[in-house]
Amino acid sequence: MTVHADYRLSQLDELEAESIQIFREAAAEFEKPALLFSGGKDSITMLRLAEKAFYPARIPFPVLQVATGFDFPEVLETRDNWVNRLGLRLVVASVDDAIRDGVVIDDGKTSRNRLQIGTLLNAVEQHGFTALFGGGRRDEEKARAKERVYSHRDEFGQWDPKNQRPELWSLYNGKLHGGEHMRIFPLSNWTELDIWEYLEREQVEIPSLYLAHKRRVIARDGMLLSESEAVQPKQGETVEEKMVRFRTLGDMTLTGCVESEADTLAKVIEETAVARVTERGATRGDDKFSEAAMEDRKREGYF
Amino acid sequence: MTETAGPNTGKLQMDLLRFATAGSVDDGKSTLIGRLLLDSKAIFEDQLEAVERTSTARGYDYTDLALLTDGLRSEREQGITIDVAYRYFATPNRKFIIADTPGHVQYTRNMVTGASTADLGLVLVDARQGLTEQSRRHAVILSLLRVPHLVLCVNKMDLVDYSEERFNEIHHEFTSFATKLSIPDLTIIPISALLGDNVVTRSQKMDWYAGPSLLHHLENVHVASDRDLVDTRFPVQYVIRPKSDAHHDYRGYAGRVCGGILKPGDDVLVLPSGLPSTIRGIDLFDTELDEAYPPMSITVRLEDDIDVSRGDMICRPQNAPSPTQDIDAMICWMSTSPLQPRQKLAIKHTTRMARALIKDVQYRLDVNSLHRDLDTKQLGLNEIGRVQLRTTVPLLCDPYEKNRMTGSFILIDEATGVTVGAGMINA
Secondary structure, eight states, rough: OOOOOOOOOOOHHHHHHHHHHHHHHHHHSSEEEEEEESSSEEEEHHHHHHHHTTTOOOOOOOOEEOOOOOOHHHHHHHHHHHHHHHHHOEEEEEEHHHHTSSSSSSOOOOOOOHHHHEEEEHHHHHOOSEEEEOOOOOSOOGGGGGGOSEEHHHHHHOOOOGOOOOBBTTTTOOOOOOOOOEOTTTTTTTHHHHHHHHHHHHTOOOOOOOOHHEEEEEEEEEEEEEEEOOOOOOOOOOOEEEEESSSSSOTTTBBBEOOOOSSSHHHHHHHHHHHOOOOOHHHHHHSSSOOTHHHHHHTTTTO | OOOOSSSSSOOOOOOOEEEEEOGGGGGGGHHHHHHHHHHTTOOHHHHHHHHHHHHHHHTTTSOHHHEEEHOOOOHHTTTTOSSOEEEEEEOOEEEEEEEEESSSSGHHHHHHHHTOOSSSSEEEEEETTOSSSSHHHHHHHHHHTOOEEEEEEEGGGGTTTTOOOHHHHHHHHHHHHHHSSSOSSSEEEOOTTTTTBTBBBBOSSSSOOOOOOOOHHHOOOOOOGGGGOOOBBOOOEEOOOSSSSSTTTTEEEEEEOOSSSSTTTOOEEEEETEEEEEEEEETTEEEEEEBBTTTTTEEEEEEEEOOOTTEEEETTTTTTOOEEEEEEEEEEOOOOOOSSSTOOEEEEEEEEEEEEEEEEEEEETTTTTTTTTTOOOOOOOOOEEEEEEEEEEEEEEEOOOTOTSSSSEEOOOOOTTTEEEEEEEEO
């Protein structure tokens, strides 16, 4: 046999192959998985990979969304288009419902992001999900750099970073006891740039918010927040119209945008390649509070 | 939509190199990684600012780049790296994934974990000290895990006046030690991580050194040929049966190619049943492929309607692993309660789960001296030894030295569900 020197995969193809393997492995081993879908670029990438992993069959698990009540309408629209195109079951766990049912307590001081934790864990218990696919990437944040692809959660939904299961080769250990569940991160080895390049290559629908557009924004805490019912200018703040795009999409009250002229994915990629600030540092109020903010939220069961 | 999908059609023709580093605080490993990340612009301003703030708060005179790589709060407090951390950076030619592992003997299991997926291992020594017990151990572990490429960085050359003689001494010492190991490709580079000599660009201060800088070597080392393109191994992961009108009769076997090149029309054998068939088609999403090779995730369709399920393996009639229930392997033990004969554990090999009985611990390997301790009949935490096991069902395995994917397994404690051992099958 002639062995060609070019039997190699591009890095995007290799990442894709690894993620597809993870989806198939988890679908084979877990009784009741679900895909955590936020509507952001990482969850869209996950859906695309899951679509490829099981094609021509349907994705064999539902999509779970934790609705903060402050979700961008563009995100919900994209979510519905994806769910309809792939014929998926959508489970929505709403923070508002969780507050109403007393599952979580809104004391007026806790961010919606924190309230999502209780809402999510309650949904996991209610539906009996044993595995949740999350779009976390190790390049996002220091605590994530050490997280496994299969990340074990105890019966309280907690992560124990000092007691993680060793993870070798591509042999994932899916053993669980009653009440425990697994968080599975198929995008562990992807970087922000990989995600953009993949989405551009795949030509799939993403929320329009990711591309530069005109928007009324308020400068607050070093971030640009979108003006909305929930976000109104405080004393001394002004509303300005700017060309902006979002690098991450979360709770509208906490997710900032950046000034940008990048109105195509190719231009976004160009900007990302030369970006000098991490996406969370630039646009996420929830990670700014302390150096260990993400680690603390992850211990409690955050995705 | 599908025209752009599929292998080798991505816009960027970068490939991927996974490398593992091992070392402790003193070798300058964190400084070296920090420098690679910084010089390749993989560190962002806010990350650097956070590290500068912490360094100032602690009263350091310099920015401690080690803070960039020590992620968990307890590690930052203790000032040690206790787990495997993954870092990412890219140059125009290649994307790199670093598995950054602690160097101390009590974290051998973390080093084994990091090395298990690495194409290349990087060992650091301090030019003033030369080879230490620790650097020998790192080389032994990389060789046990069959990491195909090894780079020895002789660091802190600035502190020995960039002495060629000192470098040659260490070079000689290491190459003679390496003859006892299995290292297919060895490169030795004199560097100063602190000052950047021979890290990204060739140093002006060591004109006696004719080799590449570290980054140049990492960018150019050829890894595609490390994969086995001859012995076809395709463990079935998942059976795809759409049960829809459009794809009524579709039955595909999904999995990752672990070895060889698969093509439509190839005669194949399904193990353990031993039933023959022919590949009808190979699918990657909605594209039909002419061939598939490692490490692609694909779906194989067969001509014959035979019983194939998860855990089975598709291979070629004249080239198949022999199913066996008796396994002889090197095991790295990862639990505080020791591995002992008569112990029963769960075992995961490729896509197959079984139970295993430990029959004998033949010897314990001293990873510092390579001495075989035949008197010990158990393995403690972080110890490596040769072990015989018997499994409940036959495993379709190859020697680890031939195929890292079909030659490896993990052991799981059935009571706690925790991964307690990593195994490499002997020939």
